Amino acid sequence: MESSTYTGENAAEARDMDAVARFYVKCALWLGVHDPVFVDAYFGPAAVRDEALTVTVPPDRIAGYAADLLATLDRIDPDRLEEAGRMRHTHLREMIRALNTRAGILAGEKLSFDAETEALYGVAATEDDTDWYGELHATLDARLPGDGNLSVRYRAFMDSYVIPSDRLEPVFAAAFAESRRRTVERLPLPAGERLEIGYTAGEPWEAFIRYLGDATSLVRVNADLPVTIDRALAYACHEGYPGRHTMRTIRETALVRARGWIEHSVVTLASPLATVAEGAAVLGEEMIFSGHERAQFFEEVLFPLAGFEPEDAGLFDAVVIESTALNRTGNARVARKYLGGVLSREEACRHLRDVLLLDREAAEARLRLIEEFRAYPVALAEGYRIVRDYVGDGAGRWERFVHALTEPALPGDLTSSGSPG
Known part of the structure; x- marks a missing residue:
């Protein structure tokens, strides 16, 4: 397969959450090729999946695309969106941040386990208690x-x-x-x-x-x-x-x-x-x-x-x-x-x-x-x-x-x- 010709700027030019979301889906599918447990299910358009999987994209490039998408979201003012749009903006950001973190880890970035838990899942691990059981x-x-x-x-x-x-x-x-x-x-x-x-x-x-x-x-x-x-x-x-x-x-x-x-x-x-x-x-x-x-x-x-x-x-x-x-x-x-x-x-x-x-x-x-x-x-x-x-x-x-x-x-x-x- 050939390397991808997509860039995060393709989505950024539209400054539109639909474009960001569509490119995020492709990034998630690309990452799933390298991390078999990352994608648990896909039920979107077959054309999007087929288009994404015609190319192989390395994890470091996926992380870069995710950073571009986050920058695009930064240029969308949530205060100008209706309530559902603001919710979508917030949640899409967190989905992309997690993808960016996971791609970075696969590309060789080192995180402590607690930092990984926080970045991927948005929670802190329970502090140890020797007699919890x-x-x-x-x-x-x-x-x-x-x-x-x-x-x-x-x-x-x-x-x-x-x-x-x-x-x-x-x-x-x-x-x-x-x-x-x-x-x-x-x-x-x-x-x-x-x-x-x-x-x-x-x-x-x-x-x-x-x-x-x-x-x-x-x-x-x-x-x-x-x-x-x-x-x-x-x-x-x-x-x-x-x-x-x-x-x-x-x-x-x-x-x-x-x-x-x-x-x-x-x-x-x-x-x-x-x-x-x-x-x-x-x-x-x-x-x-x-x-x-x-x-x-x-x-x-x-x-x-x-x-x-x-x-x-x-x-x-x-x-x-x-x-x-x-x-x-x-x-x-x-x-x-x-x-x-x-x-x-x-x-x-x-x-x-x-x-x-x-x-x-x-x-x-x-x-x-x-x-x-x-x-x-x-x-x-x-x-x-x-x-x-x-x-x-x-x-x-x-x-x-x-x-x-x-x-x-x-x-x-x-x-x-x-x-x-």
Whole structure:
């Protein structure tokens, strides 16, 4: 392929946010060639993608283009824009800043882990507390049957709730169906919305979802790997309803198609907008299965479908609540200490085993994900905290959640205001 002939000045000449946004999309697609985890989905015009990918652009040049685009935005006076335009201007700037940072890193720029987290995701990593997990371990120790080593008991307990491979399909189907039913009671989905679930084997992943555009997602579940029953429901909520699939169908309809904001047709996993979006997706399970409702759904539907004793559902749900909090916080802390140079690789693995209660194989797999996605676990944990605190309790809770889920919100948008704007 030939080098690109585009320059940031091409967009700058128009001094127009549509031109900036279109060129940003091309830059994101170019960067995705060098960083396979940067672009999570693209559902914009095929012509834009095809035009972008006819050339190869090195990361240092992409960083330069991003700087040009930021300079262009500086020449657009937001005070002369209507409210939606001002919001777009602010959010487009943060998307481009994150792209500029990521391209610079790939080009060889060195940032501390904390600086990288702030620049890419718009949040600060949680400060260290040597006993942050003590209370969670104590609660798990009291709940889990038997005596002795906590990690051994925890893994044995969870292993007893691995869904038999011949029951994966009905369990996942029921989880997705119920999460969708509860979501549409609160949040209308675009016409023609569709999520297809399929099953495969021989893959390294447990499951994945791909948003294809036109309100359609494809889910594939690996029937070869052990999947505990809580993962079926968590996956249905986080990836399906009211999580990523729901978010993307609504944003495609409301932002890309209705407003013409093409920048939202490329979903990147490194930006402050991703922090809020992922936090809302994680919170989704708590929103539609509040209080005792999840344990009740396990007991009445999922446990019988998987062949488990329904009377065990309450204990299982209580253990999952604690272990989920342990992993969400622990992943972020291990990522910061390992990638920040505080822990060696061996020490990080041991921390994952001793604190997050993973076996050696799972700890190695988790560490590889941290190495690949870097600060993303911090963004996930902080995004969840920010959205949870913003949503709060009482009247207006669902309205605030829908705002965080479906609007392009930055972390600061949710921490500086108590209501949707």
